Every structure is written in structure tokens, then in C-alpha cells.
Amino acid sequence: MTKLVTASQFADPDAAYVALVEARRSLDEQAAAALDARLVLILANHIGDIDVLREAIALAKGA
Amino acid sequence: MTTSADRKTVYRYDYRRSADQDARAIVRRPVVVVGAGPVGLAAAIDLALRGVPVVLIDDADRIGEGSRGICWAKRTLEICDRLGVGESLVAQGVTWKLGKLYHGDDLVFSFDLLPEDGHKMPAFINLQQYYLEKALVGRAGEIDDIDLRWKNRLVGLEQHNDHVQLTIDTPDGPYRLAADWLIAADGARSSTRDLLGLSFSGVTFEDKFLIADIRMAADLPTERRFWFDPPFHSGQSALMHRQPDNVWRIDLQLGPDADVAEEQKPERVTARLERMLGDRPFDLEWISVYRFNCRRLDRFIHGRVIFVGDAAHQVSPFGARGANSGIQDAENLAWKLGAVIKGEAGEALIGSYETERIQAADENITHSTRSTDFIAPHTDAERALRNAVLALAPKAEFARRMINSGRLSVATFYGSPLSTPDESPFAGSARLGAPLPDCPIRNPDGSAGYLLENLGDGFTLLTFRNGASPPSAPEGVSRLSVGIDIDDADGTLARRLDATPGAVYLLRPDHHLCGRWRKFDRAKVSAARDRALGKL
Numbered sequence A: 001m002t003k004l005v006t007a008s009q010f011a012d013p014d015a016a017y018v019a020l021v022e023a024r025r026s027l028d029e030q031a032a033a034a035l036d037a038r039l040v041l042i043l044a045n046h047i048g049d050i051d052v053l054r055e056a057i058a059l060a061k062g063a
Numbered sequence B: 001m002t003t004s005a006d007r008k009t010v011y012r013y014d015y016r017r018s019a020d021q022d023a024r025a026i027v028r029r030p031v032v033v034v035g036a037g038p039v040g041l042a043a044a045i046d047l048a049l050r051g052v053p054v055v056l057i058d059d060a061d062r063i064g065e066g067s068r069g070i071c072w073a074k075r076t077l078e079i080c081d082r083l084g085v086g087e088s089l090v091a092q093g094v095t096w097k098l099g100k101l102y103h104g105d106d107l108v109f110s111f112d113l114l115p116e117d118g119h120k121m122p123a124f125i126n127l128q129q130y131y132l133e134k135a136l137v138g139r140a141g142e143i144d145d146i147d148l149r150w151k152n153r154l155v156g157l158e159q160h161n162d163h164v165q166l167t168i169d170t171p172d173g174p175y176r177l178a179a180d181w182l183i184a185a186d187g188a189r190s191s192t193r194d195l196l197g198l199s200f201s202g203v204t205f206e207d208k209f210l211i212a213d214i215r216m217a218a219d220l221p222t223e224r225r226f227w228f229d230p231p232f233h234s235g236q237s238a239l240m241h242r243q244p245d246n247v248w249r250i251d252l253q254l255g256p257d258a259d260v261a262e263e264q265k266p267e268r269v270t271a272r273l274e275r276m277l278g279d280r281p282f283d284l285e286w287i288s289v290y291r292f293n294c295r296r297l298d299r300f301i302h303g304r305v306i307f308v309g310d311a312a313h314q315v316s317p318f319g320a321r322g323a324n325s326g327i328q329d330a331e332n333l334a335w336k337l338g339a340v341i342k343g344e345a346g347e348a349l350i351g352s353y354e355t356e357r358i359q360a361a362d363e364n365i366t367h368s369t370r371s372t373d374f375i376a377p378h379t380d381a382e383r384a385l386r387n388a389v390l391a392l393a394p395k396a397e398f399a400r401r402m403i404n405s406g407r408l409s410v411a412t413f414y415g416s417p418l419s420t421p422d423e424s425p426f427a428g429s430a431r432l433g434a435p436l437p438d439c440p441i442r443n444p445d446g447s448a449g450y451l452l453e454n455l456g457d458g459f460t461l462l463t464f465r466n467g468a469s470p471p472s473a474p475e476g477v478s479r480l481s482v483g484i485d486i487d488d489a490d491g492t493l494a495r496r497l498d499a500t501p502g503a504v505y506l507l508r509p510d511h512h513l514c515g516r517w518r519k520f521d522r523a524k525v526s527a528a529r530d531r532a533l534g535k536l
């Protein structure tokens, strides 16, 4: 049974994307990767569900 | 912008000496519009149709150079319809509503622009900008109150309290002219802006784009096709869109380091296009290489000088927001300036032009900037995020919704001081401050028609029956009664407006909704009209 939500949830998806882009504006790839790693941990904890996390990992790896 | 290659379709107009050039004293006009591009033309026609005489000057004597706008949005077409050219534009244009997005070889997303039918005007048509300009020039020629002067270049500007004085250069030399109001519609490189020493700041995007118009008898579908990283143009984006006359617009992203002169050489362009189009034969019509900007003036009104269109704000073309929004500027300004000149409203009303159209400009700049940033990421780190969205798109709907190849222009709704707030909630698709949605109606003679073509040039009170005879509208407002003047044949109109029996809707001269009530109250409607005229 899948629990991961892949349907769009943001009222304004462009604004969400921009927030992520702006966070990395002027960072080099390494710094951006470090930022992403921290973001992943923060968001994973926020979700707080190991099944969802595993499904998300599978989706990301398969893409 | 630089251009090469020759196109056949260019229209020329003659310079004619005006009596103003021989007048002993400087002639004073109520309104001079500088720039006969789409926006200046629309402003001049709208004002003249409202009974305001206009002098429209342009430094050129031709239209049709360069690859410019092709996509005209529904709201623009509705405005053009009111100005008298909408139906012919639609007949001449290519109507489209489907868009497809590819990543590499794969189709990742397709969209349909206007699932709602029952609008007179389509969501979009494609039509070369010079055809739109030609239609507007033709229309201007039918109106006595428009004095269109080609080869008249604004070269000097002096501001006074209640007028401006212009110096205009012509093939016969310069002359002077005074105007109570000057509308600056002289485009992105506005002379008026320079003459007033105004700064025009914002973002210039690093990437260069090759814009090619080609003639090709291809049996390809009429849809907007956009590619990220296509096999024929690796690592960049590409766009292909149909225009009339078997002409196709092709945009190829070239990256920041492209050599502008080199990229415009026909053999080089041809090679790029052959990679895209395979062995389909084509002719080059026009080639340009652009860098795009998103920027605007801090203020659109400077004393008696009012900026509209690209002179006031500039956007990248992704989203087709440039001329579309400029024509909405023109319509917003025309009725207000007309009302001020005729003494129906105070000058405060003009201020609301700036309030409303700066909102629109900021919305357009936001969208165009987002699209351009998505298409041309600034850094590798940004590109990695963008590519992640594209990679997830086939599997996750949320990622598809983030793909941004241009959010196409829709009419702006104004959070406006001219609107009277709703007293009770309204559902439906009509929004306070937005243009009234169009709707199919039936005329009293039984023929089919549309709502918008039944609205006049002034304020209109749209009323729905409640059994009693319809209320009489306050002074300065004409009434359109559903059930008498027009019939809501299948209830669509009531649904779109969430109308209950007895409900009334007050529309501005630009057909934006500025007040609505569940039941008629003369004093309230009257106050709302005053408010919409800037009197409160």
C-alpha cells in the first residue's frame, strides 16, 4: 500500500520551486548538495514516517 | 536585438505634413500618444472611440520588422473586439489550446488551455504581431479623431503643470506641439523615459535565444511544443509554434556564451534547424538573437506623462505577457483619461491606472522571471534542481506542476480601490476586480450571441430578474437586464456570476466587475460608480 503523496499539494507550485531555487542561488554544486542533504534530513523528520521515507527514496532512485 | 535575413511582409505608410507644423503658435492637443506599436494604437483607438481626439506619432514609417509577438490572449482579443478588430484577428490567426512538453525524446506533460467553452474569444490565437498592428492601423484610419503621423520622432520634452511641450522631428525638420496629456507608448527603448531621465531597472538574463521565423509547409499539429534538452539541441531548450501563412516560430536557447553575430548566419541557423526538422524543406523568414529582460519603471505616471506597454515594463516572452499586458494597460488608461478629460472624474482616477497596472506588471514580471529561470538556470546547482523536477515529472504529478516553460498570460484581477467590497459572498467564476467572464446569451430576436458584445463603453448595471420590473440604473450607468435585453438561455450566465433573482452587477467601462449585490439598492450602486470614478 502506498502512502507517499505524489499529487501536487502546493497551492502555488511555482512559488515552492522558486523558494528552493532561491535557497541555492549563488551556491556552487558542493554547497548546494550540502544544503540539499540538510533539507532532506529536516523534511524526512518532519514527515516522520519510515514507510513514506522508503517509498520516497525508491521514487527518487527510479527517476 | 539584431536581425538579419529579409522578409517580404513589411507595410509602409507615408509621412504627411501636418498643419500643426505650419501653425504660427504652438498647437495644443488634449492627448498625444508617442509610439504606434500595438499598445499606442490600442490606446489611441480606445480614447478616440470615447470621443477624445488623439495625435499618434511614430518615428518609423513601416511595421513588420523583427520577430516579435505571436500569441494573443483571450483578454486581448476581447479588448480588440471592443475596438472593432477582434473578429478579423481571430479569423486570420491560428487558434490553439494544446501544449506539449518534452524532456529529451519523451512527452512529459500536455495541457489544454481553456476547458471552459462558451466564450466568444478563444484562449489564444497565434498571429504575427505585424498583422495585429496592421489591423489596428487600419482601424485607426477609420476614426476621424485619430491623427496618425508617421516619421514623427519625439526628440524633446518639457514638463509644465498642466501640459507638456514636445519637440518632434520630421523629414521636414522639427516642430513643436503641446499636449494636456502625453501617453508614452514608445517601447522598451523609450525615448520619453530617457528624456525624463527615468531609470528602468530589473533583471537581464544571461542566456541568449535564437528566434527564427521559418516558412514550412509541414503537416504538424497546431499546438505549442516545448522541449527541455531535446536530442536535436542538446542541453538547451527549444520551442515551436505555428503562425498563419505556414510560418513557424522556433526559439532555440543558445546559452550565455553564444556569439550573436555568428549565430545569426543563415548557414548556421539552417544547420541547427535541419537537426530539429529533419528533411522537411523550409525557408528562413527572419532571424534574431535576443537576450531578455524583466524590468519596470518605479512609477508609470510622471506629471502629465503616462507610460504604457513596454515603455513602462518589459518581460521575457515566455508566457506571452508583453504586448498582451500592454494592451490591457491601454484599455485601463483609456476610459479613465477619457473620463478626466471630459470632466466626469477628477485626476485622482488616473492614479488608479498606476495602482492597478503596477500590480499587473509585477505579476507578469514574477511569472516571466520564474519561467526564464526555469528554462535557463543561473548556475549548475540550480540546473541540478531543475533537472530533478524534469526527471521526476513522468512519475509524480507534483513535479509536472512545477515544470515551467511559460505560464501563459491571463487577465489580471485588481485588488483595487475602485472596487466596492462584497457585502455577501459570491461563488462562480466572476471575481470582483477582474474582467467579467464572457458567456453565451440569446438576443431578444432569438439569435445567439455573447455577453461581452452586449456591454457598452460606459458603466453597465447587469440585472437579473426577480419577478418585478427591473430597477432603473442611476445616472451615468446603462442597464442590461437578463431576461429582457438578453436571455440566459441555459443558465450558464447565472452560474458564472452566481446570480440569484434580483442580483445586480456593476461593470466599469473596461468591463471589470467593480460591485455586486444580491438586491438592487440605488444609493449603493450610485456610490459604487462614484468610487470607481475615483471620487471616494
Ligand SMILES: Cc1cc2nc3c(=O)[nH]c(=O)nc-3n(C[C@H](O)[C@H](O)[C@H](O)COP(=O)(O)OP(=O)(O)OC[C@H]3O[C@@H](n4cnc5c(N)ncnc54)[C@H](O)[C@@H]3O)c2cc1C
Pocket (backbone or CB within 6 Å): B034, B035, B036, B037, B038, B039, B040, B057, B058, B059, B060, B067, B068, B069, B070, B071, B072, B129, B152, B153, B154, B155, B185, B186, B187, B188, B189, B190, B191, B192, B211, B290, B308, B309, B310, B311, B317, B320, B321, B322, B323, B324, B325, B326
Ligand atoms: C521574440 C519576442 C516574442 C514575443 N512574443 C510575444 C507574444 O507572443 N505575446 C505578447 O504579448 N508579446 C510578445 N512579445 C512582446 C511584444 O513584442 C512587446 O511587448 C510589444 O511590442 C510592446 O508593444 P509597445 O506598443 O509597448 O511597444 P513597441 O511595439 O516597441 O512599439 C513602440 C513604437 O514606438 C515607436 N517609437 C520609439 N521611439 C519613438 C520616438 N522617439 N518617437 C516616436 N515614436 C517612437 C517605435 O517606432 C515603435 O513603433 C515578444 C517579444 C519578442 C522580442
